[in-house]
Amino acid sequence: MLGPVVSASIGGVNVRLQTVLHQRGIEPESLADVCEVDPKTVGRWLGGRVPHPRHRRRVAHHLRVEEGFLWPPAVDDTASTNVELVATYHNRAEVPRETWLTLLGNATEQIDVLVFSGTFFAQSNPRVAQTLIERARQGARVRLCFGDPGCRAVLERGIEEGLGPDTLAAKIRASLTYYRSLVTAQRCEVRLHGTTLYNSMFRYDDTLLVNPHIWGQPASANPVFLLKRVNEVGWFDNYAESFDAIWADAQPWIPD
Template sequence: MPNERLRAAIRAAGLTIENVAEKLGVDPKTAGRWITADGRIPHRANRRDISKLVGVDEVHLWPSLAESLHTKPNTETELVHLYPSRSAVPFSLWTELIASVEHQMDVLVFSGQFLVEQHNILPVVQQKASQGVKFRFLVGDETSTAVTQRAMEEGTTGGLQGRIQMMRRYLSEIADLSTVEVRTHGTILYNSLYRFDDQLLVNGHAFGALAGQNPVLHLRQLPSGLIWDNYMRSYDRVWEQALPEPT
C-alpha cells in the first residue's frame, strides 16, 4: 500500500512533496515515490531528515523499521500530532488507519455518521470481521437527556437525533457479525474516541461547537502511556453501562 502515514504527516506539517524534495535536495519524483511506491523506504539520512521536518518519529512513518538497529527508537511521547479541528485531519489518515486495523477498532461517538458516508467503513468492517478483527461501536441513544442537551448546545435540535438514528440503521447491517458489537449510551460525551489498534484519535468537545470544529489529538499506545490509558479507561466505563443493540 502507499505510505499514507507519510502523506498525512507531510500535509499536517503544512508541506507538499515538492517542499520536502527541495528541503532534502532530492528530485520531486524520487520524493513522490516514497509515498506512492509499495514498500519504498528512503535512505537512512533522508528518513532522519524527513522525520525531523514533519515532527514525527521514523518508526511511525515506516513501521517495518521498528526492529532495525540503525533506526532511532521512538521517543517516549504518545502525541503523534495535534490537529486544530476534526475537519483538519487528512482524509488519507482516516483511510490509512481504518484500512490498517488488524486486531481491534473501538469507536465512541453520538453519531459518527461520517465514518460510513465519507469513509465507507461498512464493507471494511465486513471484510476484516471475517478475518477475526474485533469491532466495538458505542453510539448515542437519541432519546437520552445527554443527546438532547448536546443538540441544544450546538444548535442542531432534532438534527443530531436524526444523525444518530441514521448511524444506528447503518450499523444494524453489521451488528450480527460475530466479532462486531454495537451498543448505545446516554452519557455526556466529553470526547469522541476512535481507536485503531495502537493508534487513537481523540476529538474533544467544546461547549456550543460542532464536533468537526473541535481539536483532535492523534495518540499512539506506549507501554508507559498514561494518556492512552486514561482515555481507554473512559471508553470501557461507557461500554460497561451501555445497552447492546439487538441484532
C-alpha cells in the first residue's frame, strides 16, 4: 500500500503519465472515460496533481504499469533511493514534443545543449532560436555546443554511422544556420567542440535529458533518460560536470 505520494512532475507536467499515454496511443479523453471523470480532471493529473487513490489504481491497471511508477512514494531527502531517473524512452522519437517545448519554455536559469548536429532540435521547434533568446532575456544562461565540422571526431562518427566522411559535417553546418541570431544575443553562447561524444545532453535548469550514443547508430535511434537533480552527488551533476569540461575546451562559433 502506498503512503504519501508525489507526482513524477517535471516543469509542471507528469512526464511519466504523459509518456505512457503517448506510448500506448491513449488520448486523455479516453482515460477520462475509463476513470469516469471529466477530461479536465485528467488534464490536471497531467499537470502534476496527484489523483485520488481509487483513480490512481484504475489508471495504473488500465495502462498496465505500476501505480508507484506514475506516482512515486514520497521519500525523505536523506534516503538513499535514487529518484533522479524520472522517465526512460526507447529512442529519442518517443520523447513527446510537448515535453521538449514545456522544458524549454519553462527554463529560467540555465539551458545547456551538447550535440554533434542536433538537427531535430530546431526542426521540431521552428521558433527555437527566438525562444532561447526570450529565455535569456528573462535571465537564463544559454549555452549551445555543437560538433566542429572539421574535427576528427565528427569525421569518424559519420563513418561509423555509415553516412560517409562529409555528411555529418554538412548536417552540423546546416543546423548552425538556425542559431546565427544567438551569436550577438546577451547571455547566449554557441561553441564548437571536437570531443568524442558519448552522450547528447539537453539541460533545462534542474532537468536533464541524456541521449546515450550506441556505436554505429544515430543518436535518434538510441535511448533517452530524463533526470531530475536531487543532490550534488547524483547522476545529474556527473553529466553536468562533463558538459562543463567539454564547454571549457570548445571554441566560440564565428558564422561565415
